[in-house]
Amino acid sequence: MIAEKINTDSNIPERPAESSFGKKIKKSTRVKEKLIKYFFAVNGVMALVFIILIFVFLFKEGLRSLDHINILDFIYSDRLQTDGSIKKVFEWYPTSSDARYSLIPLILGTLFTAIPATLISTIFGVAAGIYLSEIANPKLKEFLKPAIELFAGIPTVVLGFIMLVVGASFFNDLFDPVNRLNAFIAALGLSFVIIPVIASLTEDALHSIPNELRMASYGIGATRWQTIRHVILPAAFSGVSASIILGFGRAIGETMIVLMASGNAANITTNIFQSVRTMTATIAAEMGEVSQGSDHYYSLFFIGIVLFTITFFLNLFAEIIINKMRKKNRF
Amino acid sequence: MLRKIHFVLTALLTVTLIFFWGCKKKTDVEKAVITVKGSDTMVNLSQKWAEVYMQLNPNVSIQVTGGGSGTGVAALLNGTTHIANSSRELKDIEYEKAKSLGITPKVYNVALDGLAVIVHTDNKINELTLEQIKDIFTGKVTNWKQVGGDDIPITLYGRENSSGTYEFFKEHVLGKDENGKQRDYATSTQVLQGTAALGEAVARDTKGVAYGGVGYFAQRTDIKIIAVKKDKGSQAIFPAHNGKVNYNAIWNGDYSISRYLYCFTQDKPSKDVNDFFNFILSEEGQKLVLQMEYIPLPNKTN
Numbered sequence: 001m002i003a004e005k006i007n008t009d010s011n012i013p014e015r016p017a018e019s020s021f022g023k024k025i026k027k028s029t030r031v032k033e034k035l036i037k038y039f040f041a042v043n044g045v046m047a048l049v050f051i052i053l054i055f056v057f058l059f060k061e062g063l064r065s066l067d068h069i070n071i072l073d074f075i076y077s078d079r080l081q082t083d084g085s086i087k088k089v090f091e092w093y094p095t096s097s098d099a100r101y102s103l104i105p106l107i108l109g110t111l112f113t114a115i116p117a118t119l120i121s122t123i124f125g126v127a128a129g130i131y132l133s134e135i136a137n138p139k140l141k142e143f144l145k146p147a148i149e150l151f152a153g154i155p156t157v158v159l160g161f162i163m164l165v166v167g168a169s170f171f172n173d174l175f176d177p178v179n180r181l182n183a184f185i186a187a188l189g190l191s192f193v194i195i196p197v198i199a200s201l202t203e204d205a206l207h208s209i210p211n212e213l214r215m216a217s218y219g220i221g222a223t224r225w226q227t228i229r230h231v232i233l234p235a236a237f238s239g240v241s242a243s244i245i246l247g248f249g250r251a252i253g254e255t256m257i258v259l260m261a262s263g264n265a266a267n268i269t270t271n272i273f274q275s276v277r278t279m280t281a282t283i284a285a286e287m288g289e290v291s292q293g294s295d296h297y298y299s300l301f302f303i304g305i306v307l308f309t310i311t312f313f314l315n316l317f318a319e320i321i322i323n324k325m326r327k328k329n330r331f
Numbered sequence: 332m333l334r335k336i337h338f339v340l341t342a343l344l345t346v347t348l349i350f351f352w353g354c355k356k357k358t359d360v361e362k363a364v365i366t367v368k369g370s371d372t373m374v375n376l377s378q379k380w381a382e383v384y385m386q387l388n389p390n391v392s393i394q395v396t397g398g399g400s401g402t403g404v405a406a407l408l409n410g411t412t413h414i415a416n417s418s419r420e421l422k423d424i425e426y427e428k429a430k431s432l433g434i435t436p437k438v439y440n441v442a443l444d445g446l447a448v449i450v451h452t453d454n455k456i457n458e459l460t461l462e463q464i465k466d467i468f469t470g471k472v473t474n475w476k477q478v479g480g481d482d483i484p485i486t487l488y489g490r491e492n493s494s495g496t497y498e499f500f501k502e503h504v505l506g507k508d509e510n511g512k513q514r515d516y517a518t519s520t521q522v523l524q525g526t527a528a529l530g531e532a533v534a535r536d537t538k539g540v541a542y543g544g545v546g547y548f549a550q551r552t553d554i555k556i557i558a559v560k561k562d563k564g565s566q567a568i569f570p571a572h573n574g575k576v577n578y579n580a581i582w583n584g585d586y587s588i589s590r591y592l593y594c595f596t597q598d599k600p601s602k603d604v605n606d607f608f609n610f611i612l613s614e615e616g617q618k619l620v621l622q623m624e625y626i627p628l629p630n631k632t633n
Contacts (some may be wrong), residue, residue: 096491097513103519164528169535179486180536181521264522265487275521285491287524288398292405 065298094296109126109276114251117190129202151194160260161191177273181263189257194247205239242321247313253278369403370415443626445589458558458567470517488541493559
């Protein structure tokens with residue numbers, strides 16, 4: 001061992017005496033370098049500028065809804081009952097002659113598809129991530145990881161269509177649900193998209209755990225399962241939870257699957273086998289034909305603001321966690 | 332040297348491209364362009380008209396896009412389209428907007444559309460009164476038992492709230508309540524994208540009921556079209572039977588749920604647009620309506 005080390009030390013190749021750094025750089029090359037530098041700088045700034053412009057546009061349009069609609073109307077509206085009493089109703093009904101703009105059924109609908117989808121995907125996604133990082137042999141992993149990531153690239157409209165035609169019929173025969181298209185079907189469809197996200201990010205998180213930890217754990221006689229359970233997972237806890245949060249954010253923002261598979265009835269319900277309507281599906285279904293400049297139009301932008309805020313903070317949260325983990329794992 | 336050759340080549344290429352671009356523009360100018368925008372229900376029909384008309388008149392180019400009746404009217408008022416397709420009449424608010432822009436929209440009746448109410452083939456029910464259909468879609472009736480069917484709950488399917496079909500059915504069938512307020516669909520109505528999706532959903536759901544253009548459903552055997560009675564005493568009328576649309580009933584208004592389809596233009600249509608309308612309203616144009624499974628205007632194709 002020692003002899004080997006000395007041997008390798010003496011084998012270090014000497015630096016070439018004249019490196020290219022010493023040469024005088026041609027003027028044209030210098031100009032070119034500068035141009036390329038500016039080109040990339042402009043592109044980088046552009047990406048940021050566009051995002052800020054989208055942000056400004058969204059807020060500008062969305063907040064105009066508050067000129068005509070009271071902010072409380074986005075939560076509930078008072079409705080005169082037939083017996084003369086006034087009842088608070090939570091309904092999204094912008095095209096009615098007395099329009100109701102409560103976002104509560106939409107927000108609950110979003111959560112009612114996104115949370116079950118995240119639960120399902122957490123189980124399968126984290127398991128897949130552990131398998132990829134800790135158990136699968138490198139050759140298999142080289143094939144499996146791109147395959148899983150490829151899965152995330154399936155157009156969501158295709159997944160939605162599959163759930164609409166095949167999935168919904170299958171579960172209709174199996175459970176006899178209240179509605180054929182329901183929150184559960186949508187959640188299942190969503191998890192096809194989120195499992196790859198969680199699996200891939202979990203694998204990254206586990207992979208970044210220094211090998212010394214594994215070696216030390218095996219060294220004191222822990223089995224592979226014990227190592228994963230008591231050493232790797234706790235060490236990567238923040239990374240794994242960040243992957244779940246990102247998956248949740250994706251579930252909230254996903255449009256096409258919920259639009260096709262959730263049934264889109266703005267119910268407030270606790271039954272997962274009933275139709276719900278999400279914020280994204282509402283925007284997608286109604287923005288197409290709404291007359292521009294109407295209250296309905298601006299209130300759709302307001303939904304956009306709510307949606308944007310939720311996903312923005314989820315992503316921010318996940319980003320902070322991941323950054324913290326990176327710092328922590330630098331031994 | 333090499334650089335010079337590069338420069339010359341690039342310059343040549345650019346000049347050639349510009350030259351070809353110029354040529355292309357020139358031929359475009361000679362062709363009259365008509366843009367048609369609006370109702371999704373009418374896109375297929377409009378495209379058919381455009382297709383046949385362009386074959387007859389190669390110097391006219393007609394571009395048809397959908398987007399919905401509201402979008403079409405908005406585009407007409409903005410001046411970004413020549414013709415707006417609409418499956419409903421102009422709203423008061425749209426008339427006002429047109430007036431403020433100094434436009435008097437011209438209205439053409441171009442065809443008819445009948446809406447059929449459809450259920451699953453296992454459903455026992457064959458006919459309903461308008462009143463019963465209204466109660467079903469407003470959520471007053473929630474079980475098929477209440478209208479003479481089996482004891483199973485009703486699942487409502489409907490269109491997105493900005494489609495012309497949605498509005499037509501709402502105004503025409505749901506109507507207004509005692510206080511003169513427009514009735515709303517039940518909030519439990521499931522919203523699907525497009526009439527075809529409604530057909531698919533009802534074909535697979537024994538509890539389901541939906542509405543949509545007769546032409547879409549007439550030939551389908553996996554769903555059942557309901558006969559509609561104007562009121563309790565009157566005769567039940569099928570909008571389509573044995574795969575064939577019942578034209579007479581729709582023309583003379585015996586079938587309750589039917590509507591006209593419209594085209595709007597700004598004040599004075601140009602000669603090209605006018606010629607196109609003459610074609611649409613001609614016997615040949617109305618034959619295409621029939622072919623596309625809409626209902627042609629009466630007395631045009633006898």
